[in-house]
Structures are given as C-alpha cells and as structure tokens.
Amino acid sequence: MKWKKIKEHIIYSLLRLTGLFIVCALAVLLFYIISGGMGKMSWDFLSSFPKDGMMSGGIFPMIIGTLSLMTLTMLIALPIGTLSAIYLVEYAKPGRFTDAIRLAVHNLAGVPSIVYGLLGLGLFVVFLGLGLSLISAALTLAIMVLPIIIASSQEALRAVPQNIREGALALGSTKWETTRYHVLPYALPGMMTGSILALSRAAGETAPIIMTGAAFYITHLPSSIFDEFMALPYSIYTLATQSSNVEATRPTIFGAILVLLLIVLCMNLVAIIARNYYRKKYRW
Amino acid sequence: MKHTMFSLKKFDYKKIRNIKDKTVRKILLGFGLTAVIFIILILAFLLMEGLPFFFNGDSIDFFTGDVWDPSSPNIPRYGILPMVLGTFLVTLGAIVIAVPIGVGCSIYLAEIAHPKIRETLKPVIEILAGIPSVVYGFFALVVLSAWIDDFFHSTTRLNALTGSIMLAVMMLPIIISLSEDAIRSVPREMKEASLALGLTKWDTIRGVVIPAALSGITAAIILGVARAIGETMTVLMATGNAPVISFDMLTSMRTMTATIAVEMGEVPFGSIHYHALFAVGIVLFVITFVINFIADKVMKRFREKY
Numbered sequence: 001m002k003w004k005k006i007k008e009h010i011i012y013s014l015l016r017l018t019g020l021f022i023v024c025a026l027a028v029l030l031f032y033i034i035s036g037g038m039g040k041m042s043w044d045f046l047s048s049f050p051k052d053g054m055m056s057g058g059i060f061p062m063i064i065g066t067l068s069l070m071t072l073t074m075l076i077a078l079p080i081g082t083l084s085a086i087y088l089v090e091y092a093k094p095g096r097f098t099d100a101i102r103l104a105v106h107n108l109a110g111v112p113s114i115v116y117g118l119l120g121l122g123l124f125v126v127f128l129g130l131g132l133s134l135i136s137a138a139l140t141l142a143i144m145v146l147p148i149i150i151a152s153s154q155e156a157l158r159a160v161p162q163n164i165r166e167g168a169l170a171l172g173s174t175k176w177e178t179t180r181y182h183v184l185p186y187a188l189p190g191m192m193t194g195s196i197l198a199l200s201r202a203a204g205e206t207a208p209i210i211m212t213g214a215a216f217y218i219t220h221l222p223s224s225i226f227d228e229f230m231a232l233p234y235s236i237y238t239l240a241t242q243s244s245n246v247e248a249t250r251p252t253i254f255g256a257i258l259v260l261l262l263i264v265l266c267m268n269l270v271a272i273i274a275r276n277y278y279r280k281k282y283r284w
Numbered sequence: 285m286k287h288t289m290f291s292l293k294k295f296d297y298k299k300i301r302n303i304k305d306k307t308v309r310k311i312l313l314g315f316g317l318t319a320v321i322f323i324i325l326i327l328a329f330l331l332m333e334g335l336p337f338f339f340n341g342d343s344i345d346f347f348t349g350d351v352w353d354p355s356s357p358n359i360p361r362y363g364i365l366p367m368v369l370g371t372f373l374v375t376l377g378a379i380v381i382a383v384p385i386g387v388g389c390s391i392y393l394a395e396i397a398h399p400k401i402r403e404t405l406k407p408v409i410e411i412l413a414g415i416p417s418v419v420y421g422f423f424a425l426v427v428l429s430a431w432i433d434d435f436f437h438s439t440t441r442l443n444a445l446t447g448s449i450m451l452a453v454m455m456l457p458i459i460i461s462l463s464e465d466a467i468r469s470v471p472r473e474m475k476e477a478s479l480a481l482g483l484t485k486w487d488t489i490r491g492v493v494i495p496a497a498l499s500g501i502t503a504a505i506i507l508g509v510a511r512a513i514g515e516t517m518t519v520l521m522a523t524g525n526a527p528v529i530s531f532d533m534l535t536s537m538r539t540m541t542a543t544i545a546v547e548m549g550e551v552p553f554g555s556i557h558y559h560a561l562f563a564v565g566i567v568l569f570v571i572t573f574v575i576n577f578i579a580d581k582v583m584k585r586f587r588e589k590y
Binding site for chain 1: 311319401405420456
C-alpha cells in the first residue's frame with residue numbers, strides 16, 4: 001500500500017511537471033523576445049521607414065501593411081463567414097446537402113496554410129490577374145480564416161436557447177425576423193470573439209502571403225489594394241533568413257517580432273476577456 | 285371602404301415580409317455554399333497547375349527519385365522522396381516529444397490540477413496557440429538551434445531535431461485542449477463507480493478515464509500531427525532545408541511545405557519547376573486530407589460512445 005502511494009506521488013509529480021513545462025516554454029519564449037526587442041521600442045522605430053538595408057530605421061511600412069492586410073481580410077471574411085454560419089445553424093435542413101457543406105468547412109480547416117498560398121497564387125494572382133497585391137493576399141487569408149469564423153459563429157448561434165426562437169416564431173415573426181432580432185443579438189458577442197481570434201491568426205500568417213503579394217522592401221506605402229506591401233511576419237522571415245548581415249539586422253527583427261506579438265496577443269486577450277464576460281452575462 | 289383599405293395594407297405588408305424572408309433565405313444559402321466552392325477551387329487550382337507537371341515532367345522520377353535538384357543546369361530532377369522523408373522524420377520527432385507531454389498535461393488539467401492552477405494554465409496554453417509560427421521559427425533559428433548544437437554537437441547547425449522540438453511546442457496546445465475536452469466528457473458516473481469500488485484516484489484515471497477517453501485523445505493527437513505536417517514557417521526556418529535523404533535527426537532536412545515556400549518565389553510562372561511545386565502541393569493536400577479524415581472518423585466514434 002505504501003509503495004502504491006509513492007508510485008502515485010511520482011506519477012502526479014510527473015504530470016505536474018508537464019504543466020510546468022508549458023509555462024516554462026511560454027516564459028522562455030517571451031523572455032527572449034521581450035528582452036531582445038525592448039531596447040528597440042521607441043516612437044521612432046514604430047513610425048519611420050527602414051534604412052541601410054533594414055539594419056536601422058523603423059518598421060512603419062510593415063506595421064501599416066499588416067494592419068491594412070488584417071482590415072481587408074476581415075472585410076472579406078467576416079460577412080461570408082457569419083452569414084454562412086447563420087445559414088448552417090438557422091436555415092439548413094439536415095440531409096446530404098448540409099452534410100456536404102459541413103464536410104467542406106471541416107476540410108477547409110485542415111488545409112495547410114501553404115496550400116492556401118498555392119490557391120491564392122493560382123486563382124487570384126495569376127488566373128484573375130490581380131497580381132502580387134494586397135487584395136490577392138487578403139482574399140487568400142480570408143479563405144484561410146473562413147472555417148475558424150464559421151465554426152465559432154456556429155457555436156455562438158447554437159448557444160442561443162431554442163425556446164427564444166420558438167417564442168418569436170409563435171408570435172408571428174418570419175424566420176429572418178426571428179434570426180435577426182431574437183437570435184443574432186445574443187449570438188453576436190460570441191461571433192465577434194471568434195472573429196477576433198481568426199483575425200489574430202491572419203495577422204501572424206506568413207506562408208500564404210509569401211506567394212501572394214508581400215514584398216521584401218518597398219520605399220513607399222501601398223497606395224491602393226493592387227499594390228505590393230510589406231508585412232511584419234514576412235519581414236521577420238526574410239530578415240532572419242536572407243539578410244546579408246545577420247548580427248546588424250537582429251535588433252530590428254526582435255523589435256518587429258515584439259510588435260507583431262503585441263498585436264496578436266492583444267487581440268487574443270480582448271477575445272478571451274470578452275468571451276469570459278459574455279459567458280457570465282448570458283447564463284441561460 | 286376604410287375596412288378594405290386596412291386589410292389590403294395588412295395583406296401587402298405580410299406579402300412583403302414573406303418575400304423578404306424568402307430572399308434572405310436564398311442569399312444565405314449562397315453564403316452557406318462558399319465553403320464548398322472554396323474546397324472545389326483549391327482542388328481545381330492544385331490540379332490545374334500541378335497536373336501539367338505529370339504530363340510534361342518525369343512523373344516516375346517524381347515519386348521514386350531521391351534527388352530534388354530543380355536548378356541543375358544539366359538535368360533538373362524532381363524527386364519528392366527527400367521531402368516526404370523530411371516531413372515524416374520531423375513530424376515523428378515532434379510526436380515523440382509532444383504526445384507524452386501533451387497527454388500528460390491534459391490529464392493533469394482535467395483530473396488533478398486545482399481549479400485555480402487550471403484557470404492560470406488555460407490562458408497560457410491559449411497564448412501559446414496564438415503565437416505566430418514565424419515567431420516560433422525565429423526562436424528555433426536563433427535560440428533553440430544554439431542550445432541543440434551545444435548539447436548534441438549536431439552535424440549541421442540547423443537540423444531536423446530543432447524543427448521537431450519547436451513543432452512539438454506548437455502541437456501541444458491542440459493536443460492538450462482537445463484531449464482535455466475528451467477526458468472531461470467521460471461520464472462522471474463511471475469515475476464515481478470506480479472510486480466507490482475502492483480504487484484509488486490514479487487507478488481510476490488509468491483504468492477507467494483514460495481508456496474511456498482514448499479515441500478522443502487519439503483524435504487530438506492525429507489533428508496535432510496534421511497541423512505539424514502542414515506547418516511551414518517553423519520548419520522552414522529551423523531545419524536548414526537541405527533536400528537530402530538522411531535518417532540522422534541532427535542533420536539538415538527539408539519538408540514539403542518548406543520546399544514550396546522557398547522555391548515558389550523564384551520560379552517563373554508556367555515553368556516545369558512551377559508545376560512541380562504545385563504537384564508537391566497536391567501530395568501535401570492529399571496527405572493532410574487523409575489524416576484529417578481519419579481524425580474525423582475517430583472523433584465521431586468517440587462522440588457516439590458518449
């Protein structure tokens with residue numbers, strides 16, 4: 001019996017260690033990035049153009065590029081994703097047809113990001129002739145985050161109790177009125193939370209934009225959606241792997257990573273806080 | 285007269301509402317179909333740009349050749365085997381590291397951890413999942429590779445092991461959150477029955493909870509694997525990208541995803557090389573599709589059980 005207790009103790013400690021490992025992994029990662037990038041943080045770094053082959057100067061065009069890419073991606077993906085989730089949850093009747101759509105959403109979520117890049121290159125850049133541009137990259141990323149938006153919106157819609165729908169229908173509302181005025185208001189926070197997470201994913205994605213419009217160095221900001229652009233994740237990648245002077249560009253890379261992480265983690269944080277808030281607010 | 289006007293208005297209003305309802309239904313159906321359209325588009329464009337390679341290139345060499353050297357001035361060769369092997373080994377390494385830690389952590393979170401520890405660990409895992417892959421890649425390139433080199437005296441500075449470890453860390457959030465869900469959905473009665481029979485907590489976890497959640501945990505692992513196979517930036521920056529056949533984890537390797545990412549920027553549109561990269565994309569798509577399909581089946585079986 002005593003031996004058994006000891007054994008149990010050892011196993012519990014090992015399991016605890018796995019938890020500790022996760023915390024340490026994050027701590028080490030954040031430590032290196034924050035300590036490496038903190039020194040670079042200044043208004044000048046954030047608001048000026050890169051100089052001397054990006055060994056000095058700022059990362060302003062990358063930040064603008066990433067932000068405009070995110071905005072454009074969301075403008076495309078958000079309506080498609082939420083409306084298609086509304087169809088799937090509120091309108092679709094069970095059957096082969098609906099199963100096919102579900103299967104498609106599911107498979108879309110499993111496609112590697114680089115394959116989305118290939119799609120973007122084949123469809124938007126070459127076939128539709130949009131060229132290497134902000135719009136090609138945004139369309140590609142929009143398709144990529146679509147399954148995330150659909151899945152989280154579906155979940156939010158399903159969480160609205162059935163009797164609210166039945167009540168509205170019983171009072172003579174049409175299906176759309178029920179959905180619009182009695183389901184959506186409650187599901188909206190959840191849908192937005194999922195979309196913010198999807199957006200943060202799009203912000204950090206690199207592989208698809210390599211092929212669809214991100215550029216290593218441009219001297220001006222993109223003037224239209226048909227221009228090439230600079231983006232934080234792509235610049236981090238190219239500077240880290242293809243720079244002629246690794247040591248000199250390293251502070252810039254660390255700074256860019258810190259900014260990218262701040263953008264991504266802030267959005268994650270907002271999403272997590274919002275989710276917890278609304279979970280408490282609506283308890284059916 | 286007044287009465288008829290009133291009823292006429294009411295009638296019209298109702299009709300408009302119904303028309304509106306029907307229109308909205310049709311529009312929504314159109315949006316619902318987008319996912320299907322995009323899947324078809326992905327397939328169509330992979331085939332459209334990839335198949336020409338099999339018509340014009342050496343498709344036997346593609347599947348059996350052990351040399352990938354598209355820029356060779358004499359005879360460019362497109363053998364996918366080194367990359368398939370690279371992807372396989374790097375992923376295998378990641379599985380070996382991530383599965384024990386991931387499953388262990390999910391058991392800890394679901395069954396053992398104090399609620400307060402759980403509440404702090406969950407966001408940590410979520411943040412880990414939210415970090416962009418290029419950041420992991422940079423960390424592997426700059427920090428992790430130096431550690432590995434110091435510790436194992438690796439053959440090349442960037443090697444498969446570095447990629448595996450970094451991928452393992454990236455897989456962990458998926459494995460942990462999905463298997464924790466699986467463990468949590470094991471019915472309470474089963475656990476209570478086991479405890480009531482006098483088994484200790486650990487015996488219950490090992491003998492009742494884990495077997496019951498096994499298919500869910502398996503599905504979680506398979507999905508993690510699918511993610512690892514499809515991951516691009518991390519392996520691209522960490523493994524050194526030498527397309528050679530080698531089983532030594534401490535040498536440089538190159539995965540299918542990295543090949544597409546590195547070379548796509550340099551090839552002229554419509555060249556054999558361009559089509560070959562799409563052919564690699566087809567292989568990658570098929571592999572991840574099959575793995576996701578299997579994960580789906582396993583998950584379905586788990587859900588039907590409870």
